[in-house]
Amino acid sequence: MSxxxxxxxxxxxxxxxxxxxxxxxxxxxxxxSFISNSAEDIAPTIGVDFKIKMLTVGGKRLKLTIWDTAGQxxxxxxxxxxxxxxxxxxxxxxxxxxxTFTNLxxxxxxxxxxxxxxxxxxxxxxxxxVDRDSERVVSKEEGLALAEExxxxxxxxxxxxxxxxxxxxxxxxxxIMEVPSLLEEGSTAVKRNILKQQQQPQASEFGGCCS
Amino acid sequence: xxEQTFVSKARTAFHSAAAxxxxxxxxxxxxxxxxDKQSSPNTFTGQQPEAESPHTNENDSKLRSELKxxxxxxxxxxIKQDWQDRIKNIRRGRKEVEDTDKVGDASMAVxxxxxxxxxxxxxxxxxxxxxxxxPSVESLTAATKDPIPPSSVLKQLAIAVEAGSKAKSxxxxxxxxxxxxxxxxxxGLSFSAVKALVLREKEDKLTSExxxxxxxxxxxxxxxxxxxxxxxxxxxxxLEETAMTSLPRDxxxxxxxxxxxxxxxxxxxxxxxxxxxLFWCRVVAELRKLWSEEQYLPGVPQNEIPDLKSCLLYQxxxxxxxxxxxxxxxxxxxESLDSMMMQANSDIKESTDCCAGAPASPVLYARLNSGELVxxxxxxxxxxxxxxxxxxxxxxxxxxxxxxxxxxxLIRETEEFVLRTGSVGxxxxxxxxxxxxxxxxxxxxxLEDFVRWYSPPDWTDNEASTEDSDVFDSGEPLSTxxxxxxxxxxxxxxxRELWETSKPVPAVKQAPLFDxxxxxxxxxxxxxxxxxxxxxxxxxxxxxxxxFAIAEPMLSSNSDFSKLFYDCKEYIIVACQNNxxxxxxxxxxxxxxxxxxxxLDPEEALKMIRQTEESxxxxxxxxxxxRTLSLIFGGKDKLLRKSVSKDQTNDEEKxxxxxxxxxxxxxxxxxxxxxxxxxxxxxxxxxxxxTGWTVV
Numbered sequence: 001m002s003x004x005x006x007x008x009x010x011x012x013x014x015x016x017x018x019x020x021x022x023x024x025x026x027x028x029x030x031x032x033s034f035i036s037n038s039a040e041d042i043a044p045t046i047g048v049d050f051k052i053k054m055l056t057v058g059g060k061r062l063k064l065t066i067w068d069t070a071g072q073x074x075x076x077x078x079x080x081x082x083x084x085x086x087x088x089x090x091x092x093x094x095x096x097x098x099x100t101f102t103n104l105x106x107x108x109x110x111x112x113x114x115x116x117x118x119x120x121x122x123x124x125x126x127x128x129x130v131d132r133d134s135e136r137v138v139s140k141e142e143g144l145a146l147a148e149e150x151x152x153x154x155x156x157x158x159x160x161x162x163x164x165x166x167x168x169x170x171x172x173x174x175x176i177m178e179v180p181s182l183l184e185e186g187s188t189a190v191k192r193n194i195l196k197q198q199q200q201p202q203a204s205e206f207g208g209c210c211s
Numbered sequence: 212x213x214e215q216t217f218v219s220k221a222r223t224a225f226h227s228a229a230a231x232x233x234x235x236x237x238x239x240x241x242x243x244x245x246x247d248k249q250s251s252p253n254t255f256t257g258q259q260p261e262a263e264s265p266h267t268n269e270n271d272s273k274l275r276s277e278l279k280x281x282x283x284x285x286x287x288x289x290i291k292q293d294w295q296d297r298i299k300n301i302r303r304g305r306k307e308v309e310d311t312d313k314v315g316d317a318s319m320a321v322x323x324x325x326x327x328x329x330x331x332x333x334x335x336x337x338x339x340x341x342x343x344x345x346p347s348v349e350s351l352t353a354a355t356k357d358p359i360p361p362s363s364v365l366k367q368l369a370i371a372v373e374a375g376s377k378a379k380s381x382x383x384x385x386x387x388x389x390x391x392x393x394x395x396x397x398x399g400l401s402f403s404a405v406k407a408l409v410l411r412e413k414e415d416k417l418t419s420e421x422x423x424x425x426x427x428x429x430x431x432x433x434x435x436x437x438x439x440x441x442x443x444x445x446x447x448x449x450l451e452e453t454a455m456t457s458l459p460r461d462x463x464x465x466x467x468x469x470x471x472x473x474x475x476x477x478x479x480x481x482x483x484x485x486x487x488x489l490f491w492c493r494v495v496a497e498l499r500k501l502w503s504e505e506q507y508l509p510g511v512p513q514n515e516i517p518d519l520k521s522c523l524l525y526q527x528x529x530x531x532x533x534x535x536x537x538x539x540x541x542x543x544x545x546e547s548l549d550s551m552m553m554q555a556n557s558d559i560k561e562s563t564d565c566c567a568g569a570p571a572s573p574v575l576y577a578r579l580n581s582g583e584l585v586x587x588x589x590x591x592x593x594x595x596x597x598x599x600x601x602x603x604x605x606x607x608x609x610x611x612x613x614x615x616x617x618x619x620x621l622i623r624e625t626e627e628f629v630l631r632t633g634s635v636g637x638x639x640x641x642x643x644x645x646x647x648x649x650x651x652x653x654x655x656x657x658l659e660d661f662v663r664w665y666s667p668p669d670w671t672d673n674e675a676s677t678e679d680s681d682v683f684d685s686g687e688p689l690s691t692x693x694x695x696x697x698x699x700x701x702x703x704x705x706x707r708e709l710w711e712t713s714k715p716v717p718a719v720k721q722a723p724l725f726d727x728x729x730x731x732x733x734x735x736x737x738x739x740x741x742x743x744x745x746x747x748x749x750x751x752x753x754x755x756x757x758x759f760a761i762a763e764p765m766l767s768s769n770s771d772f773s774k775l776f777y778d779c780k781e782y783i784i785v786a787c788q789n790n791x792x793x794x795x796x797x798x799x800x801x802x803x804x805x806x807x808x809x810x811l812d813p814e815e816a817l818k819m820i821r822q823t824e825e826s827x828x829x830x831x832x833x834x835x836x837x838r839t840l841s842l843i844f845g846g847k848d849k850l851l852r853k854s855v856s857k858d859q860t861n862d863e864e865k866x867x868x869x870x871x872x873x874x875x876x877x878x879x880x881x882x883x884x885x886x887x888x889x890x891x892x893x894x895x896x897x898x899x900x901x902t903g904w905t906v907v
Contacts, residue, residue, distance in 0.1 A: 023668050023669070044699060050630065072666050081617045081625065084626075
């Protein structure tokens, strides 16, 4: 029963993705928009949160564990431990607030360099809130230039209108799959999970025997 | 009304969480008492007198006399001299009958060969005796004259890694008194075998005397001497710092000159696994002593969060020193707060007597709208030019608690816990702690003040308020001065609920977010229960990294050796990043010996290079890239096959960390995820999605 259900709802690869950036740039909204097509206001994240999404790209079934982090400075120590082992990192800024763009170079790229344990992780720069074009203060050209400087992919999107949201995550997943070491990590994680599932029934049996 | 209900529920949950945490701590204390009882017999054993010294001296004298014997051996030995020596050996009662027969056979055929064979046997005997010598501060200090640690030290660690993988714990190594050391077996000398048999009867006695042995005590003292230069080697500082530190981190080792590297060098000089294990237990005992006395570990930064690119042992050492720093800081902060409160009390008395209204400068007050003065507790420094919205008083940044110190194993455990339970407890605990500290330092504050300090993007000043700043009107409604962000105003926002739950408590008086005593007890217990292959593997990699870090500036500019050196370096980086260290230690020792030869015997190394080049020309393929490629492919296959063992390792790590898991569990009930409201369709969709994937 469990084995058959496991096979039917299985996936080929499992990747860990991390969302970072200043507070209120829309990281949580971006994630919720991707997961559930919702566009409502999200209360500020406290510490970390995560969501899991199944995705099919490039003919592969993927399980994405996407970690959302609080951008406030006081939470930085807590969130820094979630960089470990991430195959993809999304650095988000708000195109209507220049300081959030500046802090990508001053703060967040340094955090990635300091805490990421995956040398080959794929990074993506995302400019959010493009639906507020009248308030835009960071041009697309500036975003592209910084992405090139930091070695990142680049997208502009809107969590509110869902413009480019799915493309962001799909493109990130595709790029992760192109890196051999990350592809292997994603495959290893799946095998490890299968082993854990197999061990659980045995544990329950043991419990039953004990009682 | 609904709000009050939630508040009461939050209080109940908070109290139950506190009760659970208290229960955890009580269990922890009872465990500690049991541990103290167990440790008392060891203490008694350690006080026994030393009987090993005479034996050691005897060994030394024998060694010296035989050295003299070699020096005084006359040249051009004739046949008659051979027979006379043989007779002398028989008279001495030596039991080397086998060797004597060999010598006799050789002398029949070739007298010159006989001479060489005799010297070879003597050399082997001396090596066997030397291997019995116990490492001391003097011998290790002398060894530091070599540019890099001797390859024999690294080889001993490699032997320990391989043997350790078969043992279950360090205690198994200590208990294995009946089994001879693999090092001795590898030497293959009958003399050593006989000596081992003789020593077996004495080993039980030696075990109890090991801890109090004078040389061991001196080694421990030198290792932990904060001002000593024990085991310090010259490291060329011409290279850029990044290049110097990058290799140890690439191979997940430890920084050069750190405590881990020195420990590796000491342990590698012991010749039996048993003594290596005993010395490690002695080190753990010393760590406990330093922690109880709040003394820093030398060779480890005093206040840095764990470096995840270094080995786990080094991360744990960093946590130990960081916890000592935090304890010291908390003591100072608590004393400062207490003295300020005492002074405030005395100020009140004085003002009552003299009707004087001027408080002393170190005591900070805030005036409420009612005109009442309230003491600021735990205030650190003014927060720019911010003022409280309702009272107009300056805003002070409070002293806040620091977050948890997580090593890579705890990070993995925490992440798995959050994934399994959906708990946001860690973030909420910190936010609540910061709110309480802010309230204590800023009497009369409201949530909007906290948000302006903590999360500036969630507050918008009104331009009208700015224009009218000259005209102060306390009766002006709050909304005209600014407002919280849309998302912060949202109904059911956890920030507001936490704010209303929080009490004004300065950080040093709060329940700790990260309990140093609990964390250190977990680390020291992990040290005692560490798997031998884990310990020796980390020490092996750390010492390997030190050797290469020292050799790099010496060889990188040498035109003859730089290419070979960088091939060796690339090899060890790839090998160490692979998880199967046990299968690579022998190859890594050979690579290390190659580097050692380049430094100590350049001419012979050059010959090796030329031979390698010749063989390369014959095969038509470059050798090093082929080796690297075979390593990569071999490593991948083995990695895939042995994923089971990796999971088992993870399970072992988890079992060792049960105290932390239960600690986290105590908080999950308070800060579990809030259930989505039924009124909104998308939250229910979200919950169904989560539920579905969780089953997978």
